[in-house]
Amino acid sequence: MSRAEAEKIPIDDVDRLAQIVDRLRTKSLRITSTRRALLSALVGSKRHMSASDLAAAVQAAQPDVHLSTVYRSLEILEQAGLVDHVHLGHGRAIYHLSDELHQHLVCESCGTVIEVPDEDLSNLASTLDRRYGFAIRPHHFAVLGRCAECR
Amino acid sequence: MSRAEAEKIPIDDVDRLAQIVDRLRTKSLRITSTRRALLSALVGSKRHMSASDLAAAVQAAQPDVHLSTVYRSLEILEQAGLVDHVHLGHGRAIYHLSDELHQHLVCESCGTVIEVPDEDLSNLASTLDRRYGFAIRPHHFAVLGRCAECR
């Protein structure tokens, strides 16, 4: 799986985390150790993280944090516009910071998630808008199919 | 639902059901009353049917059919190429006959499902193929967003 490693090098995770935590403050949301750890996990994560992946990451630092708390925190962070989730089909969802904007292609054979720029969906977006008045929410669903290797 | 109502099945639906049942025979799959009732429900359904919707429809005629049987039957019919399912996000899936080919737009505000012709996705399909070698499986995922009325 050596392909598609166009991962960005984080500028400065610590700074980024501080910025995001500031946005919590701005919105008068409480800054708790759980939220800090959760945002830290999101900032530091290279992979696509499910709720239980995130719980595991948070629990590495704070073992008592409960999965239900992770869900509740994610929901609040999502309402605050800091986090988004994407449905990958078959019930699973993954979470990431809202400023990481990209579309997800999911291979149904090998499970690989390919990130592609929004631009690849812009044509679809305008077609559906024009023809049906439908505004797609491109980061909220994954495009399912088969990747080049599995074909 | 009265009995008279339940028996009022349009003649072309009867034909269509017979054709599909024939395809079961062709594939050496057993023709059971459950499968017949399930396919009948699919042929007659106007709405988008979840597994439990289908179970309810089947149970109108055969009360003892269990939901797990519906799932197993759907799986077999899907392997046989007669049925497909689509993930609508948030865990729900809907089922329909394979010859009903269309894409689904799901409004996240009101839940409405809009059916659009494949053609609207063909552009996306070729773009993703060309750029990433990725073959989308367009009938397997829904496009989420907001419909004209909810905007």
Next chain:
DNA sequence: ATCTTTGCAAACTTTTTGCACCAAT
């Protein structure tokens, strides 16, 4: 007669909720 399908119960996965306690402001 054989091999598949079914009903049932129970497990599983992911997410949500009620409640009493604890923590951030």
Next chain:
DNA sequence: ATTGGTGCAAAAAGTTTGCAAAGAT
């Protein structure tokens, strides 16, 4: 002090599975 967050247990919601009995060929 007040309001909101958290741990825990338990419940939803959707789907899958093991097994013995029933059914299709």
